[in-house]
Amino acid sequence: MSITTRTGVLAGLAAGAIALTGCGSSGTSADAGASPDGGSSSAGSSSAACASGSLKAEGSTAQKNAMEQWIKDFQATCSGTTITYNGTGSGAGVSNFIAKQADFAGSDSALDPANGEVAKAAAVCGSPALNLPMVTGPIAVAYKVNGVKDLVLTPKVITRIFLGKITTWNDPAIKALNANASLPSTPITVFYRSDSSGTTQNFEKYLAANDPAGFTSKPDKDSSKAGFAGQGKAGSQGVQQAIGSTEGGIGYVEWSFAVSGDLDTARVDNGAGPVELTADSAAAAVAAAKVASNGGKDLTLKLDYAARASGAYPIILVTYEIVCSKYADPKVGSLVKSFLTYTAGDGQAALQDLGYAPLPTEIQTQVKAAVESIS
Amino acid sequence: MPKETPMIDRTPADTAGPGRMAGPAVSDRPEPAPDPSGPALRVDRPVVVPVVGSSQPAGILPDQEPVFGAGSLGGRTGAGRFGDRVLAGLSSGAGAFLVLLIGLVTVFLVIRALPAITSDRSNFLTARTWDVGGDTLDFGVLPLLWVTVLISLVAMALAVPVAIGIALFISQYAPARVARPVAYVIDLLAAIPSIIYGVWGIAVLAPKIQPLADLLSRRAGWFPLFADHNVRGGTIFTGGVVLAVMILPIITAIGRDVFERTPRANIEAAWALGATRWEVIRLAVLPYGRPGLVSGAMLGLGRALGETIAITLILSKVSNTGAFSFSIFNGGETFASKIANNASEFNSPSQTGAYIAAGLVLFVLTFAVNAAARWVVNRRKEFS
Numbered sequence: 001m002s003i004t005t006r007t008g009v010l011a012g013l014a015a016g017a018i019a020l021t022g023c024g025s026s027g028t029s030a031d032a033g034a035s036p037d038g039g040s041s042s043a044g045s046s047s048a049a050c051a052s053g054s055l056k057a058e059g060s061t062a063q064k065n066a067m068e069q070w071i072k073d074f075q076a077t078c079s080g081t082t083i084t085y086n087g088t089g090s091g092a093g094v095s096n097f098i099a100k101q102a103d104f105a106g107s108d109s110a111l112d113p114a115n116g117e118v119a120k121a122a123a124v125c126g127s128p129a130l131n132l133p134m135v136t137g138p139i140a141v142a143y144k145v146n147g148v149k150d151l152v153l154t155p156k157v158i159t160r161i162f163l164g165k166i167t168t169w170n171d172p173a174i175k176a177l178n179a180n181a182s183l184p185s186t187p188i189t190v191f192y193r194s195d196s197s198g199t200t201q202n203f204e205k206y207l208a209a210n211d212p213a214g215f216t217s218k219p220d221k222d223s224s225k226a227g228f229a230g231q232g233k234a235g236s237q238g239v240q241q242a243i244g245s246t247e248g249g250i251g252y253v254e255w256s257f258a259v260s261g262d263l264d265t266a267r268v269d270n271g272a273g274p275v276e277l278t279a280d281s282a283a284a285a286v287a288a289a290k291v292a293s294n295g296g297k298d299l300t301l302k303l304d305y306a307a308r309a310s311g312a313y314p315i316i317l318v319t320y321e322i323v324c325s326k327y328a329d330p331k332v333g334s335l336v337k338s339f340l341t342y343t344a345g346d347g348q349a350a351l352q353d354l355g356y357a358p359l360p361t362e363i364q365t366q367v368k369a370a371v372e373s374i375s
Numbered sequence: 376m377p378k379e380t381p382m383i384d385r386t387p388a389d390t391a392g393p394g395r396m397a398g399p400a401v402s403d404r405p406e407p408a409p410d411p412s413g414p415a416l417r418v419d420r421p422v423v424v425p426v427v428g429s430s431q432p433a434g435i436l437p438d439q440e441p442v443f444g445a446g447s448l449g450g451r452t453g454a455g456r457f458g459d460r461v462l463a464g465l466s467s468g469a470g471a472f473l474v475l476l477i478g479l480v481t482v483f484l485v486i487r488a489l490p491a492i493t494s495d496r497s498n499f500l501t502a503r504t505w506d507v508g509g510d511t512l513d514f515g516v517l518p519l520l521w522v523t524v525l526i527s528l529v530a531m532a533l534a535v536p537v538a539i540g541i542a543l544f545i546s547q548y549a550p551a552r553v554a555r556p557v558a559y560v561i562d563l564l565a566a567i568p569s570i571i572y573g574v575w576g577i578a579v580l581a582p583k584i585q586p587l588a589d590l591l592s593r594r595a596g597w598f599p600l601f602a603d604h605n606v607r608g609g610t611i612f613t614g615g616v617v618l619a620v621m622i623l624p625i626i627t628a629i630g631r632d633v634f635e636r637t638p639r640a641n642i643e644a645a646w647a648l649g650a651t652r653w654e655v656i657r658l659a660v661l662p663y664g665r666p667g668l669v670s671g672a673m674l675g676l677g678r679a680l681g682e683t684i685a686i687t688l689i690l691s692k693v694s695n696t697g698a699f700s701f702s703i704f705n706g707g708e709t710f711a712s713k714i715a716n717n718a719s720e721f722n723s724p725s726q727t728g729a730y731i732a733a734g735l736v737l738f739v740l741t742f743a744v745n746a747a748a749r750w751v752v753n754r755r756k757e758f759s
Binding site for chain 1: 504505506507509577578582605606607608609687688690691692693694695696706708712715716717719720721722
């Protein structure tokens with residue numbers, strides 16, 4: 001018996017170890033991914049813009065798909081370059097950029113002057129750091145209601161739906177906006193992201209900007225304190241799958257996921273009439289954004305989520321590349337410049353298939369000029 | 376201990392090692408028949424257990440001349456002693472390493488978690504808020520603790536009886552040609568990656584068991600554990616069922632092993648008393664296997680408490696506002712799934728500290744559960 005007991009103690013310890021690896025592995029899970037397939041590089045037309053070398057970048061997962069496509073295309077054109085982008089999250093991207101672990105960072109939000117990120121980044125670079133808007137993505141309010149297409153929603157109604165104050169599809173508030181639709185009495189099931197995400201943060205920013213009385217919590221990547229009704233699902237994939245399989249479901253996902261899941265997307269009425277989600281209407285909203293620069297060539301955008309522009313889809317997400325304006329190592333600087341020249345130029349055309357919106361022309365011109373100044 | 380008295384009369388070399396190691400020793404030594412202790416031994420022979428120190432009961436030993444001179448190998452040659460020392464060193468090193476590892480993990484968790492816990496504005500253990508993104512920390516682990524414990528309990532409640540049944544079937548009932556494939560199939564369950572379980576659980580299993588959940592919450596909804604919370608699919612119940620399947624092979628494998636090791640004598644004694652097969656299992660097999668079974672269940676529970684990706688995919692997160700929910704038909708987050716959900720966006724040391732603090736609670740929880748199980752087993756042993 002004593003032998004069995006002894007095994008039991010070891011088993012107990014091992015059980016503890018198993019539980020630990022359960023936590024531990026989750027910390028590293030985000031590191032996996034985003035390693036571009038270097039094998040695809042072919043001896044393409046090597047233009048003068050190609051610089052050789054290798055770059056290491058990391059950050060936002062929201063722009064990961066765009067980055068992977070860009071890196072693949074860029075490496076195919078410019079053989080001899082190796083660029084890696086790890087989708088470790090915006091926070092990790094910025095802190096590793098400041099710690100000199102990444103050559104540039106992708107982030108859902110620009111460097112924050114308030115907590116010293118701008119100063120720290122400038123100190124590391126030896127020159128001001130630049131926030132360059134590069135990937136913009138509309139956030140769709142996707143739903144599944146049998147027989148209802150072209151649903152129109154206002155920010156106030158969206159807030160009330162997501163906070164569980166409107167619980168059925170034939171609620172008078174929804175009926176008032178959709179006079180012609182035959183709305184069923186199906187209960188509304190709200191889906192949101194259970195994992196930390198810039199998508200959640202921007203969606204909450206939109207709600208808070210339009211309905212400050214209704215949506216009172218501070219927008220955050222973590223949906224924990226928003227008080228959303230319904231169910232949180234892991235990843236855009238999870239939300240997409242849940243909406244698609246639930247009659248009466250509604251949720252917010254990046255546009256690409258609404259498209260790939262074949263979900264209906266609501267037209268959003270910010271006060272100037274309902275706007276359908278298209279690449280053009282999303283780009284129109286980005287174009288309306290003001291540049292709130294930290295100085296120099298910096299292009300921090302200030303999105304006006306409460307804007308009432310007609311033809312502009314208001315729920316959008318802008319992600320930045322955070323770079324040094326002058327790199328200590330000129331080789332790194334020229335490769336960053338070469339790569340970002342591609343992403344801000346020809347690369348934008350590749351975005352629409354991935355469910356992102358291309359930069360509007362005016363901002364694209366400014367981004368190109370800023371990239372040109374990198375050395 | 377009159378049975379062992381002949382041992383004293385043996386040659387000194389005989390005491391150096393266990394009798395079972397006799398094989399090689401016999402070949403290079405003359406048969407020790409003219410041993411001076413012979414007569415003394417022969418008197419006691421019917422009751423003597425020749426292999427001293429073995430856990431094997433006497434009943435199944437071959438009835439032959441006891442082999443003397445066993446173990447002399449280790450006592451005489453330097454190589455043997457060296458091997459002993461190496462093995463002893465390696466095994467105690469491995470044991471110490473494990474303890475050291477656990478100790479270091481504890482130290483790490485405590486060091487990283489303490490600043491977050493001390494600057495927590497809410498009660499760390501009883502608060503239900505989770506606000507760690509800003510400058511101030513305001514978080515509590517109560518919902519995480521509840522969901523983690525509840526989902527593991529659901530899994531254990533489903534898995535342990537089934538695992539015992541399978542283990543008994545394989546070890547006691549099934550003929551060998553059936554038992555082996557069944558055991559193999561059960562072991563195969565352990566080889567399925569947990570993400571597969573997660574995707575299968577939410578996409579295939581959840582819709583299938585939803586009617587059962589609906590029925591339970593309709594008929595027994597007054598009972599807090601079965602109250603309806605309008606969460607479909609990604610409930611603690613679904614997660615528990617999937618976890619039960621995941622921990623089944625662990626508990627079954629260990630249960631099978633301990634049941635198969637039930638001493639033949641115990642079983643035959645039960646047969647001899649006229650016990651039926653069920654009574655044999657109840658009187659001989661189950662009592663003998665209980666500590667091992669508890670160990671197996673603890674291993675399974677450890678996996679259930681810490682399971683991450685499958686649960687992250689299955690469980691729906693729900694807001695922790697309003698009345699506290701006890702229901703298994705609600706969603707929620709476990710410690711592991713909470714950490715997994717947010718690991719990609721850890722921005723500041725204080726925020727990370729909050730999640731590590733949650734991990735520390737899971738660590739302590741696992742330890743406490745194991746210690747409690749050990750205590751129960753040891754206490755029961757005194758009475759049996």
